[in-house]
Amino acid sequence: MFVYEKKLQYPVNIKTTNPKLAKIIISQYGGPDGELGASLRYLSQRFTMPMPELKGTLTDIGTEAPPFGKIF
Amino acid sequence: MTKRETLLKKISTYQFAVLDLQMYLDTHQNDAETLEKVEKYQSLLRPLVEEYEMKYGPLTKSANDGNNWAWIKGPWPWESEEDC
Numbered sequence: 001m002f003v004y005e006k007k008l009q010y011p012v013n014i015k016t017t018n019p020k021l022a023k024i025i026i027s028q029y030g031g032p033d034g035e036l037g038a039s040l041r042y043l044s045q046r047f048t049m050p051m052p053e054l055k056g057t058l059t060d061i062g063t064e065a066p067p068f069g070k071i072f
Numbered sequence: 073m074t075k076r077e078t079l080l081k082k083i084s085t086y087q088f089a090v091l092d093l094q095m096y097l098d099t100h101q102n103d104a105e106t107l108e109k110v111e112k113y114q115s116l117l118r119p120l121v122e123e124y125e126m127k128y129g130p131l132t133k134s135a136n137d138g139n140n141w142a143w144i145k146g147p148w149p150w151e152s153e154e155d156c
Contacts, residue, residue: 003132003133003134004132004133005131005132006129006130006131006132006143006148006149007080007083007084007131007149008084008149009084009087009088009091010084010088011077011080011081011084053098053099053101054098054099056098057095057098057099060091060094060095060098061095064091064095
């Protein structure tokens with residue numbers, strides 16, 4: 001289960017808006033081969049991972065590294 | 073940077089340190105030095121979160137207290153302070 005924290009992992013401060021670049025960046029998160037897909041793959045791969053260290057690692061990188069914590 | 077943003081950045085810094093060290097611990101369970109560091113940063117983090125939530129509102133839904141649902145008050149992380 002995810003818990004949303006009302007803060008960013010790293011503060012983002014956009015000084016010049018650039019819709020074209022924004023489109024590319026957002027697709028790195030939600031688009032094909034984006035972080036969102038990767039994080040769900042990590043979380044699925046946990047179920048067949050035999051080593052406890054890596055069950056933990058997959059859980060953590062699947063939960064923490066992706067978009068939820070970083071820029072949303 | 074406003075006072076609120078400075079405090080939030082401090083919180084984020086400690087929280088990120090904790091997260092990163094915890095991830096390291098997944099593969100290094102017996103590293104006493106790292107375990108100690110995690111505890112240290114967590115203890116530094118707690119009063120900052122308390123201060124923030126007292127002054128500026130809840131960081132998580134469960135932190136809501138009082139007789140008013142403060143969770144929906146801005147600014148949200150993707151908004152700037154002027155937007156609210």
